[in-house]
Amino acid sequence: MTDELFNVENKICIVTGGLGQIGKNFVQELNKRGAKVAVWGRTVNNERIAKTLGEQALTDANLRFYSVDITNKERMNEVLDDMEAAWGAAPDVLVNNAGIDTQPSAPPEVSGPFENFPEEVFREVVNVNLVGTFLACQAVGARMVKSGKGGSIINVGSIYGMVSPIQDIYAYKKERTGIPFIKPVAYSAAKSGIYNLTRYLATYWGKEGIRVNTLTPAGVWRDTQDETFIANFTARMPMGRMSQENEYNGALIFLASKASSFMTGSNLIIDGGWTAW
Numbered sequence: 001m002t003d004e005l006f007n008v009e010n011k012i013c014i015v016t017g018g019l020g021q022i023g024k025n026f027v028q029e030l031n032k033r034g035a036k037v038a039v040w041g042r043t044v045n046n047e048r049i050a051k052t053l054g055e056q057a058l059t060d061a062n063l064r065f066y067s068v069d070i071t072n073k074e075r076m077n078e079v080l081d082d083m084e085a086a087w088g089a090a091p092d093v094l095v096n097n098a099g100i101d102t103q104p105s106a107p108p109e110v111s112g113p114f115e116n117f118p119e120e121v122f123r124e125v126v127n128v129n130l131v132g133t134f135l136a137c138q139a140v141g142a143r144m145v146k147s148g149k150g151g152s153i154i155n156v157g158s159i160y161g162m163v164s165p166i167q168d169i170y171a172y173k174k175e176r177t178g179i180p181f182i183k184p185v186a187y188s189a190a191k192s193g194i195y196n197l198t199r200y201l202a203t204y205w206g207k208e209g210i211r212v213n214t215l216t217p218a219g220v221w222r223d224t225q226d227e228t229f230i231a232n233f234t235a236r237m238p239m240g241r242m243s244q245e246n247e248y249n250g251a252l253i254f255l256a257s258k259a260s261s262f263m264t265g266s267n268l269i270i271d272g273g274w275t276a277w
């Protein structure tokens with residue numbers, strides 16, 4: 001039986017950063033459910049596509065792959081023209097998932113104390129995570145408005161855009177190496193902007209049938225993470241573990257489909273309880 005409520009079949013979707021850890025799960029889930037998915041990424045080539053999504057992805061007519069830097073609106077418009085020529089309609093769903101962050105393995109120049117945090121790094125992170133999301137909303141939203149069929153825009157936020165990082169989680173780095181790791185301000189500041197960009201656009205496009213919501217993930221487990229980091233992070237997490245990379249798929253399908261038809265300007269928090277205390 002087709003589940004009409006959560007149906008995304010034939011919807012034209014864009015997932016930015018769709019070859020990244022969370023993004024590839026979004027692409028696979030939408031693809032499995034019969035959506036047409038355009039993957040926009042900074043580093044897109046056949047080798048990476050095959051490695052991330054499997055060889056069959058290269059010949060799947062419901063998947064298209066584009067090299068797109070989300071800070072380049074002109075490129076986004078070229079790609080949108082190409083998608084429309086191939087699939088015959090404007091996008092229904094935009095998932096603004098691409099983003100950059102500073103991992104605990106980062107060098108001290110970009111992870112040191114706030115007082116000396118480099119302005120150029122702050123600008124770069126804001127440029128990708130916030131300005132890039134703004135530009136993608138502009139480019140894709142304009143097509144949605146023109147098509148008259150509405151759409152759903154899903155902006156990916158972060159617990160660190162809602163609340164401040166807990167610096168104690170990262171203190172082990174200094175104890176171990178003598179060099180402090182301070183979870184940087186840039187990511188938090190950029191991600192926090194996503195929440196009101198979402199609310200702004202939800203009201204701005206409300207009557208056009210374009211819904212705009214934020215999906216907020218928490219820390220995802222990776223096999224490259226330091227054990228002490230995982231222990232410190234999960235000690236603070238009410239559910240006592242990090243998330244698996246596919247645990248945001250349910251929220252994504254909900255936001256992309258009719259199941260969330262009266263939801264806009266909102267924030268769907270999938271964080272194992274992180275922001276509950």
Ligand SMILES: NC(=O)c1ccc[n+]([C@@H]2O[C@H](COP(=O)([O-])OP(=O)(O)OC[C@H]3O[C@@H](n4cnc5c(N)ncnc54)[C@H](O)[C@@H]3O)[C@@H](O)[C@H]2O)c1
Nearest residue numbers: 017020021022041042069070097098099158217218219220
């Ligand atoms: N992983 C987590 O623990 C976590 C927690 C909260 C929020 N998030 C958010 O979830 C989203 C996905 O994160 P992830 O962990 O999968 O990260 P990731 O690094 O695995 O994937 C991000 C992808 O975005 C792409 N990208 C970066 N800059 C780009 C640009 N300018 N143009 C186009 N593509 C670009 C990268 O190439 C990469 O493929 C991000 O917005 C991130 O901030 C992640």
